[in-house]
Amino acid sequence: MRWRVNPGMVIDGFELRENLGTGGMAQLWAVSREDDPAPLIMKIPMLIDSDDPLPIVCFETEQMIMPRLSGPHVPRFVATGPLDPMPYIVMERIPGASLKSRLDEAPLPWSEVAAIGAKVAHALHDLHRQHVIHLDIKPSNVMIRDTGEAVLIDYGFSRHEYLPDLLAEEFREPFGTTPYMAPEQVLQDRADPRSDLFALGVMMYVFVTGERPFGNPRGGEIRRRLWRDPVPPRALNPDCPRWLQEVILRCLEVDPDERYATAALLALDLENPEQVRLTERAERLERDGGVKTFRRWLKARKAQPLETPDIAGHLSRAPIILAAIDLSPGNEDLAEALRRMVGRILSIEGEARIACVNVLKTSRIAVDILEDQDGNSLHVQRLVQLRHWGVSLDIPQERITCSVLEAPDPAAALVDYARRNNVDHIVIGARASSALRRYLGSVSSQVVAEAPCSVTVVRTPKDRRAENGQDASA
Incomplete structure (x- = not known):
């Protein structure tokens, strides 16, 4: 069924301006409304086959989900109309075109692929925090704002944790775009946010090689996703760095538990390539051999949907902890107190990623001297100290990143680092109060006031005693 619409027609106050195209399940129109000067688009579902309920079910799903979404990574919802x-x-x-317009340019420079991947990963993490799994990530469903953020569109196949899953209720088949579909989606598991990371891995693979890692399977061929690994990217494009192949192949693991736990962790690696821990994935130049593939095939014959916790619970299993460490001379006891606190947090958060951060304070006006008297880089010295501090945590090194920030305002x-990297918890040290710090405001108090996440402030026993003594004398 096609609803008869024409340019100039007015629907509930929206004037149809231009037909932007017709997809498999909807017409897209540029529309305007007197009280809304912003450019708007109207999506009108259609039934190509009146016996096929899928377009309407997808439309109802999108109609339920979109009003509940917010932020820069989704289109602003305006209005909806009943059936x-x-x-x-x-x-x-x-404005602009989707990433589909870039496919003809592939392979893209690897640095651009990493930048695109990081933007989409940030968008996915924001979406997952809103209890939604997209389940149809592909270039045509990603746009980039003029301000740089990735925008995810088309929520017809999506699942909202707290809303009815109409597709799962009404159909008994996998849904998605087959070249990008995760193995668990083949098994009709629509509850794992890591499915979106698999699709992002496919998209990065396409952009870095110009080829689809699994071709364009049809019908029962899609089940090969459960046991067949792709040709490693570096075999198709030797310019792809080892670290990027490591990231892409980790996204494309059959078992979701072997992928990144969250999109935030994926973004962190894409933006910090020097800290990506390389495994045998980085060195591969061929697909897995027959024996390993055969074992996966045997396992796939008995494969069942995994039991996945709620989305919020899944994200909380692998939080990003920012440890703000003061490495200046005389603060060794505070760094040790901070290490003990982070250790206690790690005993609870078993899959946490630790971001060790130190700020090298620079001047707003004067020329900064960033070398010691022997000409050694202060930045490098701080980074070495940070890594030594991280080693003392006694956790796998792939779960630790170290960053030295240069800024006039620590x-x-x-706070900016925490916001950009979706940090879940900041742990920061603080000295006992002094009149000067109370007047100017300490770094820790500013972080507590402005941070987008939870903050734990750590003090040494000595400073706590000094503070208590000061309070008693007052």
């Missing part, structure tokens, strides 16, 4: 007389969704029109630098 009778005509269903529609009106949303913000993102508190602002820490």
Whole structure:
């Protein structure tokens, strides 16, 4: 069924301006409304085959989910219309084309692929925090704002944790775009946010090699996803660095537990390539041999959907902990107190990623001297100290990153790092109060006031005693 619409037609106050195209399940129209000067787009579902309920079910799913989404990584929702007389969704029109327009340019420079991947990973983490799994990540469903953020569109196949999953209720088949579909989706498991990371891995593979890692399977061929690994990217494009192959192949693991636990952790690796821990994945130049593939095939014959916790619970299993460490001389006892506190947190958060961060304070006006009297880089010295501190935590080194930030305002630098990297918890040291610190404001108090996440402030026993003594004398 196609609803008869024409340019100039007005639907609930929206004037149809231009037909932007027709996809498999919907028409897209540029529309305007008197009280909304922003560019808008109207999506009108259609039934190509009146016996096929899929387009309407997908539309109802999108109609339920979109009003509940917010932030820069989704189109702004404007309005929706009921099935009778005509269903529609009106949303913000993102300028420009989707990433599909870049496919003809592939392979892209690897640095650009990593940048695109990081942007999409940040968008996915934001979406997952809103209890939604997209389940149809592909270049045509990703757009980039003028401000640089990735925008995820088309939520017809998506699942919201707290809403009915109409697709799962009404159909007994996997849904998604087959070249990008995760193995668990083949098994009709729609509850794992790591499915989106698999699809992002496919997209990065395509952009770095110009080839689809699993081709374009049809019908029962899609089950090969459960046992067949792709040709390693470096075998198709030798310019792909080992660290990027490591990241991509980790995203494409059959077992979700062997992928990144969260999109935030994936983004962290894509933005810090020097800290990606290389495994045998990075060295591969051929697919797995027949014996290993045969074992996966035997396992796939008995494969069942995995039991996945709720989305929020899944994200909380692998939080990013920022340890803000003061490495200046005389603060060794505070660094040790901080290490003990992080150790206690790690005993509870068994899969946490630790971001060890130190701020090298620079001047707002004067020329900074970033070398010691012997000409050695202070930045490098701090980084070496950070890594020694991280080793003392006694956890796998792939779960630790170390960063030295150069900034005139340490508190602002820490808060900005936490915001950009989706940090879940900041642990920061603080000295006992002094009149000067109370007047100017300490770094820790500014971080507590401005951080986008939980903050734990650590003090040494000596400073706690000094503070208590000061309070008693007052």
